[in-house]
Amino acid sequence: MKLRKKVIFANMIIITLVLVISSPIIVATVDNANLHAVYQYLLRQSNFSQQYLAEYLKTVAEPSRAFEYNRLTLEKMLEDLSGCEVTVTSIADEKVFPIQEYALSGKKTYLIETTGDVRKFYLSFPVYMNGGIVGAVTFEQPLYREDAMKRGLILVLAIIFTLALLVSLVLSLVFSRRLIKPLELLTRASEKFSEGNFEPVALPRTRDELRFLTDSFNNMGRNIGAMLQKLRNEQEKQKNFIDNVTHEIRTPLTNILGYVDLAGRVADEDKRQRYYSYIKSEGERLLDMVNNLLELSRLNKYDLSANREKTDVTMLVMRVIELMKHRAESSDIKIIPDLGQVTADVDADKVKQVLLNLMDNALKYSEGKQITVRLWKEDKVYLSVSDDGRGIPEEDIPHVAEPFYRSDKSRSRKLGGSGLGLAVCREIARAHDGELLIESRKGEGTTVTISLQG
Ligand SMILES: Nc1ncnc2c1ncn2[C@@H]1O[C@H](COP(=O)(O)OP(=O)(O)OP(=O)(O)O)[C@@H](O)[C@H]1O
Ligand SMILES: [Mg+2]
Missing domain, CATH: 1.10.287.130 (Signal transduction histidine kinase, dimerisation/phosphotransfer (DHp) domain)
Structure with missing residues (x-):
């Protein structure tokens, strides 16, 4: 069964259960209150009649037999007095109803009996004379008003029941739609997900668990x-x-x-x-x-840190400069060292490789007159190679450290470059928790600096 149907079905069952259980309780409570009122009324009448009969029996010649012979007069008299139908029973009667028998034995008794469609309320009570029972009187009250009220109440409850079911059905349809809609949207979105479409799900404004679910779903998609x-x-x-x-x-x-x-x-x-x-x-x-x-x-x-060892970086840089001196001189380029005294934990071979690459670039591409090599230490060790040559075009600067990227392709290739040198330098810097920085101005020169955590 679909989730929506389940929600509606559960709602219907709850409403039905509530009404089916509560309706008989309401009807019984109201009916009992009505019957109690009738009982109270008859009880008052019976007390009054008992007193009245006691007075009356004093006036007759043979009180003990009055119930036997004046039955009709007594009944008429009590009917006028109470407004109920009255039956008088004498102690000498042989055939009596059980309720009358109870009354003749001295107990006030009531009984509700249904004949046909009509319920009747009976109340029997004994009548005393000189300490002894001489007869019994039974009041009979048809419960027309109470029955009508009971039927009316059942009808009203049935109408309420139907209306409640209808209203609950409509509300369930509306609410279940609102409840299910996000789930349907999420299902559709997850189907799209599987096709590689990660569009976020747009929900109507709510602040419930489904909103959180959708938010995390959208986050996941993003x-x-x-x-x-x-x-x-x-x-x-x-x-x-x-x-x-x-x-x-x-x-x-x-x-x-x-x-x-x-x-x-x-x-x-x-x-x-x-x-x-x-x-x-x-x-x-x-x-x-x-x-x-x-x-x-x-x-x-690999992580390079394993190859790091205490190195006199100044010495290392001087040796590389010595190595490049001859080539620089033959190209008429002056190398100016500006070296601080630096010792640091670095991979000496890699630092040498960086410097060779940077100086090789400056000699090959700059077409300048001098190369300055600087070495200093702040929070990190910095090594820079500057030239006063032609510079790198601004749009190429962010890319020259990408593998195979050359700013002037044909020229670089002619000069023997494959575009890997700066990429290697950047990786070496990263392996030392540092970075590679390129500053260049067309026509003014280039400075490439690498930082090393030493
Ligand atoms: N000092 C510089 N002056 C002008 N251009 C430079 C300078 N240094 C690098 N470049 C430009 O950056 C490009 C990339 O340099 P990189 O060192 O990565 O590669 P390469 O020198 O061409 O080849 P390889 O170093 O692999 O032999 C060079 O081709 C060049 O165009
Ligand atoms: Mg190079």
């Missing part, structure tokens, strides 16, 4: 939607990454194969030597790229 979007982005990134790797590897490989082919066919020894040198440099570029890729993948997977 979170799953956001997570899916993130996954999709991640998937897209991975796909781009693989596309880039394939593309980048294909170029030097094609070059290598081309020069190998040429070197085999060319007769001139000089030319052949040149082709071999091209093959070597392309091979080295390929090896560099593969090494960088391996590095990126390793940095993404």
Whole structure:
């Protein structure tokens, strides 16, 4: 059975039970009150009649036989007095009703009897003379008014019962609709969920458990939607990454194969030597790229902190500068060191790799006249490489640290870059709980800073 039907059915059952149990109780209570009033009335009449008869019997010659012979006179007299039908019974009567028998034995007794459609109230009481019972009097009161009232009450209750059922049915329909509607909306929304549609459910204004359920349902939808979007982005990134790797590897490989082919066919020894040198440099570029890729993948997977050890960073930086000096001089570029004395817990090889990458970039791309290498310590260790060269276009700055991103593609590729250097630097910074910051102005120069938690 559907939930809505269940709610309506339960309501109907409750209303029916309440009315079926309460109706007879109401009818019985009202009827009892009415009967009690009749009883009280007859009781008063009986007391009065007893006194009256006692006085009357004093006036007759043979009081003990008055009930036997003056029966009709007595009955007429008492009927006028009480307004009820009266039956007089003598002690000498042989055939009497049980109620009269009780009265003749000295007990006031009442009885309600139904004959046909009519209920009658009987009250019998004894009459005394000189301490002994001489007869009994029975009042008979038909309960027309009380019966009519009882029937009227039953009718009213039946009408109330029907109306209550109808009203409750209508209200149940309305309320169950309001109760079920959110559930229907939620069911529909969960069906849409399974199809990947995470639209929030809009509920009419309520502040009950269903509202909380819907809110958490909507939250869940939002979170799953956001997570899916993130996954999709991640998937897209991975796909781009693989596309880039394939593309980048294909170029030097094609070059290598081309020069190998040429070197085999060319007769001139000089030319052949040149082709071999091209093959070597392309091979080295390929090896560099593969090494960088391996590095990126390793940095993404492992926590570097295990390789950290106390390092004289100033010394390390000076050694790298020494290493690059010759190349800088041949390009007519001056290297200016500005180094504080810093010792820190870092991975020396990685820091060296960062500096080599940054200085290599400055030498390759800046076309400037000088490179400044700074090292200082505040809350973290900072290492920066600045040049006074051409700078990076503003729109490229947020992207240059993405794998394979090059600001000037053809030029960078010509210079042998594959776009992985800064990505590796950023991962190394992250592995040291630091970050990579790129500041650059076109035509003024570039400063790349990495921070390391040391
Ligand atoms: N000092 C700089 N001045 C101007 N452009 C720069 C500078 N440093 C980096 N870039 C730009 O940022 C790009 C990304 O640099 P990144 O070091 O990541 O890659 P790459 O040098 O091209 O290749 P790889 O470092 O893998 O050999 C470079 O191609 C270059 O266009
Ligand atoms: Mg580089």
